[in-house]
Amino acid sequence: MTALVRAELLKLCWTRATWAFAAAAVLLVALRVGLILAGVGTIGSAGRGSVDLTLAVLGASGSGVLVIALLGVVVVTREFHSATWTSTLLVTPNRARVLTAKFLAAGLTGVIVGILLLLVAAGLGVVFGQVGLTMSTALLQMVVGGLVYAAFWGWFGAAIGALIRNQTVALLVPPTWMLLVETLLPAYGLHRLVPVTPAGISSALAGGDMPGALPAWAAVLVLLGYGLAMSVAAGRRVEHSDVS
Amino acid sequence: MLVLTRTELLKLRSTRWPMILAAIAVVTTLLLALQPLLKAGHGAPSIGTIGATLAILDAMSRGSLVALVIGALLVTSEFRHSTITASLLQVPDRAKLITAKAAAAVLVGLALGIACFAVVLLVGAISGAFQPQLVNGDIALRAMGHILTFPVYALLGAGIGALLHFNQPLAVLLPAIWLAGLEGLVLATLPQPARTWSLTSATAGLQNSGTVPMVLPVWLGAVALVGYGLILVSAGGLRVLPADIS
Numbered sequence: 001m002t003a004l005v006r007a008e009l010l011k012l013c014w015t016r017a018t019w020a021f022a023a024a025a026v027l028l029v030a031l032r033v034g035l036i037l038a039g040v041g042t043i044g045s046a047g048r049g050s051v052d053l054t055l056a057v058l059g060a061s062g063s064g065v066l067v068i069a070l071l072g073v074v075v076v077t078r079e080f081h082s083a084t085w086t087s088t089l090l091v092t093p094n095r096a097r098v099l100t101a102k103f104l105a106a107g108l109t110g111v112i113v114g115i116l117l118l119l120v121a122a123g124l125g126v127v128f129g130q131v132g133l134t135m136s137t138a139l140l141q142m143v144v145g146g147l148v149y150a151a152f153w154g155w156f157g158a159a160i161g162a163l164i165r166n167q168t169v170a171l172l173v174p175p176t177w178m179l180l181v182e183t184l185l186p187a188y189g190l191h192r193l194v195p196v197t198p199a200g201i202s203s204a205l206a207g208g209d210m211p212g213a214l215p216a217w218a219a220v221l222v223l224l225g226y227g228l229a230m231s232v233a234a235g236r237r238v239e240h241s242d243v244s
Numbered sequence: 245m246l247v248l249t250r251t252e253l254l255k256l257r258s259t260r261w262p263m264i265l266a267a268i269a270v271v272t273t274l275l276l277a278l279q280p281l282l283k284a285g286h287g288a289p290s291i292g293t294i295g296a297t298l299a300i301l302d303a304m305s306r307g308s309l310v311a312l313v314i315g316a317l318l319v320t321s322e323f324r325h326s327t328i329t330a331s332l333l334q335v336p337d338r339a340k341l342i343t344a345k346a347a348a349a350v351l352v353g354l355a356l357g358i359a360c361f362a363v364v365l366l367v368g369a370i371s372g373a374f375q376p377q378l379v380n381g382d383i384a385l386r387a388m389g390h391i392l393t394f395p396v397y398a399l400l401g402a403g404i405g406a407l408l409h410f411n412q413p414l415a416v417l418l419p420a421i422w423l424a425g426l427e428g429l430v431l432a433t434l435p436q437p438a439r440t441w442s443l444t445s446a447t448a449g450l451q452n453s454g455t456v457p458m459v460l461p462v463w464l465g466a467v468a469l470v471g472y473g474l475i476l477v478s479a480g481g482l483r484v485l486p487a488d489i490s
Contacts, residue, residue, distance in 0.1 A: 187279045
């Protein structure tokens with residue numbers, strides 16, 4: 001399994017799209033941090049050097065989660081898109097193992113990109129002299145929660161890719177979910193569902209004070225449940241699909 | 245040109261994805277139109293007010309993104325499935341083919357816009373949110389702007405599809421995410437007068453939306469969006485003309 005995961009990571013390193021996605025995520029986070037720092041001193045913004053500003057700046061790294069999900073989708077769908085799936089299965093005929101390796105590689109990539117984004121956010125904050133990186137429980141929870149969430153979306157994206165297979169359609173699923181479905185739930189009186197949506201869980205993991213938020217351990221369990229359910233469905237689909 | 249456009253429309257009718265996307269646009273519009281009804285009087289305008297009428301009309305706004313996706317897919321699908329070779333053997337003039345595709349995208353976008361308008365009209369009429377005595381010139385302009393956004397976005401999609409014809413996922417994903425929120429983030433650092441000419445602001449102008457600061461007049465919003473669409477289609481055409489087709 002280790003060799004398979006390493007092979008998947010190697011494929012990711014060799015693919016231009018990976019670096020394009022990573023660059024897009026970094027740009028997004030830099031932009032978001034820039035906007036937060038530009039707002040310092042205005043009414044309602046966090047004060048210079050305050051813990052709130054540190055949390056806001058590091059929290060901006062969450063903007064890259066969409067890109068991590070898209071990267072996860074690409075980990076699987078590019079095999080179908082570029083017709084390399086057949087040769088991959090000729091080398092490793094056990095499809096479940098290949099898929100598991102892809103999920104692990106996508107999750108690991110999510111963590112790596114998540115760390116990169118946290119470093120970018122923290123670096124920009126420190127360079128511009130307005131953010132103090134004093135370790136606190138809130139900061140630790142945000143960093144660890146953010147990385148767990150990044151790993152989940154990498155894995156979940158890969159599972160979406162395995163389930164849908166059509167790269168174009170699969171790539172549209174995460175943005176549709178994050179930008180449309182999750183934002184509309186409260187409007188239909190489905191407030192109770194919000195804490196168990198990925199966005200609600202993200203807030204719980206990062207220590208947000210959302211009403212009805214799950215405890216961190218429950219949030220992790222729910223995320224695992226989503227990931228496993230999606231992975232099992234994706235595995236069944238891939239296991240029985242024709243490969244020519 | 246007429247025959248070519250009809251051929252493109254036939255291609256769309258005989259494939260599954262345009263129908264699925266059209267259904268998604270109609271269902272999304274329906275769901276969004278129900279939202280102000282469910283919240284009426286509880287933080288949202290009460291039924292029978294102009295506010296409720298506008299809120300239901302605005303339910304069409306997300307459907308136009310589907311028109312954009314259809315426009316992009318109309319061009320990129322040929323390259324994705326390598327049917328562009330057969331198409332060009334029939335019509336060697338690539339500029340004519342791209343123009344026909346853009347024209348077909350506009351027609352499909354218009355049809356989709358009218359379908360989504362019919363949905364909001366139906367929801368508004370059944371719920372009593374649309375009162376004939378409340379309809380004035382501004383509301384008519386808003387409705388017309390919403391309908392016209394669909395074909396204009398389809399034209400933009402066709403242009404982006406031609407420009408990024410080698411990468412269908414990118415051609416579909418990039419404009420959809422850009423318009424769904426990325427534009428606001430990226431352009432937030434620019435001064436307001438420059439942002440007035442962004443796609444979102446020009447769309448707000450076309451839709452006679454008074455909620456956006458320094459919004460363009462309706463006609464100027466329409467001219468700007470059509471101009472962007474034509475520039476993209478022309479640039480895409482120039483990119484497709486010398487492209488290797490095997």
